[in-house]
Amino acid sequence: MALLELDAVSKTFSQRRGGRAVQAVAGVSLTVGKGETLGLVGESGCGKSTLARLALKLVDVTDGRVRFDGVDVTGFASRRMLPIRRRLQAVFQDPLASLNARMTIAEVMREPFDTHGVKLGAELETRIRELLSFVGLENIDIRKLPGQFSGGQLQRIAIARALALEPEIIVADEPTSALDPSIQAQIVNLMLQIQRKRGISYLIISHDLDVIGHVADRIAVMYLGIIIEQGTADAIMQRPLHPYTQALLSAAPTLAARRQVGWKRIMLTGDPPNPADVPSGCRFHPRCHLARDICREKVPPLRATPGTSQMVACHLAPDETAQAGAEVGRARRGLAVAS
């Protein structure tokens, strides 16, 4: 049974001043199993952060169900959510913004214990020290304020705090995006080590396919409020089937790309889409180089691709996309591309 299950969830925000309602998430179904990492990838405005907030029950769904360990928590008010929250924690992009700037690190760290009525007494400081040391911060001064630490140290503190009550899953929204490159690698390693030691599950949300491809067991790709492709990380990284996933993978410049000869990047035209103005048919069709009449007229369902782990929402996949996908995957890994 899945630990976290989103079942056809939607979220509509009504705009003020009589503006049009915006459907940020439109009928998304996802599961995260025990000990599993699900990576959710997408660009600005695709609804991925809203989805994270739905999963965390920081906002309520407009439609659909949220289940945690088999229990339907969709209608749970905060008091009933409290025992669930112990098991379901969050880490965000900007640790300085997510930690209270006027609390010392000691106060920041004891807050989860207080909130959940865990009384440790004299043990508390030892426990805080253990947690900080677990995330690689052995000798920091816990009487200091968050502003006195670097971005990398703060993200470690945010992770230590999320681990305080031994959650079963952490939802991490862009956990490395605000950090310098040498610090990003440290945080990726820390998250992997935590999973190896504790068997924790992750829902990791990022625009960075490289990071997601490295840490995830399964990947879901989001575009304009819906999932357009999902599958095992290996399958998605090695042979993406949706033209949008292919464009995402081939767009991100890498060292491998520098050595490629004859590798053509799939370039998307046009601007990122506007959730207040969803195109007809396939939502991706105005930016798709393969688009034809059916794509403008009919919504492609997310359906399983025979013989693979992948589900893809594209009228043309896999017959007309599999070869391009395999080439993108090979180029990505720095392997020669057949010309």
Added chain:
Amino acid sequence: MILSVRDFAIGFQREGQNLVAVDGISFDVAEGETFVIIGESGSGKSLTGMSIAGLQPPTAFVSGSIRFKDREMLKRPDAELRKLRGPEIGLIYQDPLSSLNPVWPVGDQIAETLTAHGLASRAEARKRAVEMLERVRIPDPRRVASAYPHEISGGMRQRAMIAMALAAGPSLLIADEPTTALDVTIKAQMLELLAELKRELSLTIILITHDMGVVAEVADRILVLYAGRIAEVGPADAIMLQPSHPYTAALMTSAMISQTPAKQDLNAIVGGAPGLGAFPAGCRFHPRCPRAQDDCKVIEPPRRKFGSVELACHHPIEAAMPLETARS
């Protein structure tokens, strides 16, 4: 050489102390190349880039020399520097809204860069503004010229900013983190556009970034800055594919995630970059360096030639060790 920087230093006074942010760096930029300055927060990369355009913070003290086309840029009067920005040096930034005026139509702002320098009459400048918008591949240039910045999309704004930077025909474009805030698919479009403009307009580009993927894509030569000093400078292929400096090698990790087997630990360096006023003695990278020995703690490594690059390291990585192992 279009640009020669010699013993350039810049610093600030804080609580009666002189804090040196960039500490005596020297490099040359050749005409027509894409020269990339890599560094993390606090490395001094933006201070260096902005100083080339004469845009160092007014409270900073500077020394050394920055010669652009045989003109000394340091300590040059503001009025003269302003004459160079536009016709000689174009600038683009991470956030286009910081260089576009929100209450002025986009086309008028581009035209202004021409009329301000007396390069065109008002009517002529308007026409040229539309041409520039077309040149940066804006589909409906006339409409965008009369639009306000908030009326066009983020990608369009980025293009409009580039049009403005290039309108007066500069030979040098300084781009400070131009793609950092962009989504990958838009980032790819911008990189392609910059490459095309560079060819069409014979530009020299100085790109300041911490995005190793972008560096891999565009760099001809690379300067790696760490804590206000040069770690390594040289041809991009040598620095990216076979880095000699342990810091560069660690930075490349972020561009090589796709070559590390999934779920395995990345080759990360410990700790964080030191802040202004807290630079360590000896080699400034030594507290984080996996190759550090006793000499690194006390002796500042001199800059020397090493293969095809110049670097400042007592114990560089030998060239015979290819960094990369492809995942099959």
